[in-house]
Amino acid sequence: MPRSDSDVTDVVVVGAGxxxxxxxxxxxxxxxxxxxIERAAGVGGTWYWNRYPGLRCDVESLDYxxxxxxxxxxxxxxxxxxxxxxxILKYLEFVANKLSVNELFRFNTEVTxxxxxxxxxxxxxxxxxxxxxxARFVVWGTGILSTPKIPDIPGMETFGGELLTTAxxxxxxxxxxxxxxxxxxxxxxxxxxxxxxxxxxxxxxVLQRTPSFSLPAHNxxxxxxxxxxxxxDYATYRANARxxxxxxxxxxxxxxxxxxxxxxxxxxxxxxxxxxSPMRFASTMTDIPVDPESNRFTSEFAKAKIRxxxxxxxxxxxxxxxxxxxxxxxxxxTNYYExxxxxxxxxxxxxxxxxVRLTPxxxxxxxxxxxxxxFVLATGFDAVTGTLTRLNIEGRDGLKLADKWGESPACxxxxxxxxxxxxxxxxxxxxxxxxxxxxxxxxxHVEWIARMLNDLREQGIHVFEPTExxxxxxxxxxxxxxxxxxxxxSDSWYVGSNVSGKPRVQMVYLGGVAPxxxxxxxxADDNYRGFTLTK
Ligand code: NAP
Numbered sequence: 001m002p003r004s005d006s007d008v009t010d011v012v013v014v015g016a017g018x019x020x021x022x023x024x025x026x027x028x029x030x031x032x033x034x035x036x037i038e039r040a041a042g043v044g045g046t047w048y049w050n051r052y053p054g055l056r057c058d059v060e061s062l063d064y065x066x067x068x069x070x071x072x073x074x075x076x077x078x079x080x081x082x083x084x085x086x087x088i089l090k091y092l093e094f095v096a097n098k099l100s101v102n103e104l105f106r107f108n109t110e111v112t113x114x115x116x117x118x119x120x121x122x123x124x125x126x127x128x129x130x131x132x133x134x135a136r137f138v139v140w141g142t143g144i145l146s147t148p149k150i151p152d153i154p155g156m157e158t159f160g161g162e163l164l165t166t167a168x169x170x171x172x173x174x175x176x177x178x179x180x181x182x183x184x185x186x187x188x189x190x191x192x193x194x195x196x197x198x199x200x201x202x203x204x205x206v207l208q209r210t211p212s213f214s215l216p217a218h219n220x221x222x223x224x225x226x227x228x229x230x231x232x233d234y235a236t237y238r239a240n241a242r243x244x245x246x247x248x249x250x251x252x253x254x255x256x257x258x259x260x261x262x263x264x265x266x267x268x269x270x271x272x273x274x275x276x277s278p279m280r281f282a283s284t285m286t287d288i289p290v291d292p293e294s295n296r297f298t299s300e301f302a303k304a305k306i307r308x309x310x311x312x313x314x315x316x317x318x319x320x321x322x323x324x325x326x327x328x329x330x331x332x333x334t335n336y337y338e339x340x341x342x343x344x345x346x347x348x349x350x351x352x353x354x355x356v357r358l359t360p361x362x363x364x365x366x367x368x369x370x371x372x373x374x375f376v377l378a379t380g381f382d383a384v385t386g387t388l389t390r391l392n393i394e395g396r397d398g399l400k401l402a403d404k405w406g407e408s409p410a411c412x413x414x415x416x417x418x419x420x421x422x423x424x425x426x427x428x429x430x431x432x433x434x435x436x437x438x439x440x441x442x443x444x445h446v447e448w449i450a451r452m453l454n455d456l457r458e459q460g461i462h463v464f465e466p467t468e469x470x471x472x473x474x475x476x477x478x479x480x481x482x483x484x485x486x487x488x489x490s491d492s493w494y495v496g497s498n499v500s501g502k503p504r505v506q507m508v509y510l511g512g513v514a515p516x517x518x519x520x521x522x523x524a525d526d527n528y529r530g531f532t533l534t535k
Contacts, residue, residue: 009035011453012125012135014111016101017045018442019141019426021092022066025099026450035135036105037127043096043105046145047088051169052378054192055085056219058278058332059437062230063248065091067238068443072098074231081276082219082332113392114138116421121463123422126392136462139424139449140388144434147386149499151184151379155357155364162374166193167381176201180371182348182363184355185378186212188331193378195335198345205370206340207363209350211321213302214331216309218276245512247432247440250283257285257294265294269301278330279437289326289485289510299325309337318349327490383493384429384507385409395420396465405429408503409496412466412474412530413520415445421465424449429507430478432516434494444517451524456533463534470530482506 013023016038027034040048057064061078072095079087096102110128117124123138148167156163164174166189177200183190184207191214198204230237240249257265265285272281287294303320310316319337321328339345353367362371382390385405393401399419404410411417414431415424426445427433433441456464482488487510491497497504509516523529 007134008120008122009033009133009135011035011137011139012037012123012133013139013141014038014125015045015141015143015146016040016043016096016105016107017047017141017143017146018066018092018439019139019143019446020045020105021096021099021101022068022443022446023139023141023426023449024101024104026446027453028101028104030450030454032453034104035133036101037109037111037125037133038105038107039110041107042093043102044089044092045141045143047085047092049146049169050167050189051085051171052164052166052189052193052376053174054196054334055166055189056080056082056192056217057088058082058188058217059248059439060277061087061222062227062237063241063437064088064439066095066439066443067234067242068447069099070234073234073238077227078222080219080221082217111391113394115392115394116396116423118396121422137422137424137453139426140428141426142387144384144427144438145381147382147390148377149380149382149386150377153355153358155359158360159358159362159375160360161362161372163377164374165377165379166190176204176374178202179373180362181205181374181376182207182370182372183376183378185380186210187378187380188212188329189380190378191331191333191336193376195333195339197376198339198342201344204339204342204345205348205372206345207348207350207355208319210323210328211319212328212331213299213306213321213325214333214336215273215278215281215302215305216276217332217334218274219334241437242440242444242517243514245514246279246283246435247437247513248279250277250280252280252283252286254286256287257291257297258287260285262297265297266301269298273301273305276332278332282326282330289487292324292486295324295326295486306337310340312341315340315347318347323490324486327485327487328492328494380493380498382499382502383496384427384434385496385502386499388425393420395423406503408475408505409507410471410475412471413523414474414509414516415449415520416464416466416531418466418468418471421463429505430474430509432509432511432513434508435510436513440513444513444520448517448520448524452528455524455528459533460535461533464528464531466531473530478506478509478511481510485510 010032013036024036061083113126176197180203181201182205186208272284307316353365356364389402409429411428414428496502
């Protein structure tokens with residue numbers, strides 16, 4: 001039976017992470033009826049699921065937080081320079097309570113698909129178990145890192161020990177004490193859990209295929225003076241972050257390698273290295289992401305630091321990355337390289353001895369077998385598009401998002417998709433979100449989406465959809481920018497190459513957060529240029 005129009009919500013927002021919390025609040029404020037849907041039991045998004053020991057954000061807490069409500073930013077007290085996962089989760093619960101958005105959400109409810117109905121100009125969103133809701137608009141706030149990538153390792157089902165994934169860590173405490181533990185993966189997640197596991201494991205095997213660049217976080221408690229310094233003029237601090245390339249204040253000298261010269265460049269790198277922040281380090285010189293010489297100098301600086309920290313040249317050699325620095329995620333750590341000095345830690349270099357299979361008692365490489373009690377997958381995510389391509393999302397004329405993005409993840413302005421009317425993808429492909437302080441990128445998207453919905457309502461417009469031409473133009477623009485950077489040479493989740501069968505396409509807008517927001521606002525000011533708008 002078709003439902004009556006009163007069953008149709010104005011906007012369904014999927015996901016209760018940073019995006020969903022703010023989006024539902026903002027839309028309710030504007031007088032829209034809103035329904036949030038979230039598969040977890042509570043808010044938090046990626047910070048709800050990722051709970052492995054050692055997890056911290058690599059953006060500083062005073063930056064990695066909402067700016068839209070001064071009461072919230074003044075009231076909440078961060079305690080450490082880099083926030084730990086439990087603190088971020090508590091923060092999001094605090095914000096959700098303060099804004100009373102929990103009442104807008106259906107928790108423990110998984111979206112399985114969504115279909116556009118041309119006749120009623122609405123979406124039917126299928127939710128488990130066996131229910132559906134209708135909405136005029138859908139906002140996917142499902143995030144960029146929400147679907148773990150589980151590698152297809154032969155024999156995984158035969159492993160008799162504890163098999164854990166960092167991205168879906170158990171909610172009850174996990175003990176490494178006295179166990180023989182293997183961690184597969186040395187990206188941001190692996191690099192954080194490895195030093196913690198090493199502290200109590202009987203033995204830890206670090207299975208590394210591709211080394212990352214990592215810097216010491218120099219995490220520390222926040223002093224009352226530092227908190228006051230920022231909070232006394234938070235508005236200016238936030239405005240500077242939003243006007244920057246990375247959505248973060250970096251205090252860069254703003255000069256290229258050639259302008260600084262080697263001696264000054266080294267001094268500046270020492271400064272940002274000592275500060276401890278990937279964004280500051282990456283911004284030490286303006287041309288690190290684009291100029292091979294500047295990048296090589298920075299890479300050599302970082303490699304020398306790794307050698308010092310490892311304290312064993314032969315071992316350090318195996319831990320040294322060979323990609324252009326900053327073209328894959330630049331990690332931060334606490335004691336990562338020092339961990340390899342421990343007697344109970346062994347680096348298993350999978351480039352020398354590839355992983356063959358898991359066995360009932362451990363794992364096997366081409367060089368032999370290892371007995372372990374626990375095997376931890378820190379193998380990353382099917383990032384940016386992986387969550388939505390797993391859902392059955394059907395747009396105009398039966399077009400499936402999985403088919404469209406299976407060929408190439410095209411997205412207009414990183415926020416809307418041709419063939420999928422009345423649908424927004426917050427932090428979608430070709431937005432700056434993955435390489436920015438993502439909270440700033442999210443605020444930009446939420447505010448822009450809210451403005452668009454409000455503007456369309458005022459104009460009596462019921463259906464919007466980006467044109468293919470506008471979408472292709474944005475994709476081409478994103479690719480043109482990438483082609484000017486060294487990132488075109490590197491494989492990573494930014495380009496989808498970590499997942500087999502996924503198209504290798506740049507999924508990050510590298511033009512910077514501030515220029516990106518200008519482009520969005522320009523489109524809005526021009527009455528949503530590139531969209532067809534139907535009354
Ligand atoms: P990741 O950066 O994609 O790293 C995954 C690791 O697993 C890589 O070392 C990868 O090696 C390895 N791997 C995957 N499949 C493998 C296989 N079949 N065999 C051997 N090795 C395999 O994932 P992540 O560490 O979860 O981080 C993802 C992103 O999440 C980060 O870039 C960051 O944006 C975010 N994150 C941030 C923080 C933080 O803020 N501190 C913490 C965690 C995550 P290959 O490269 O050779 O495939």
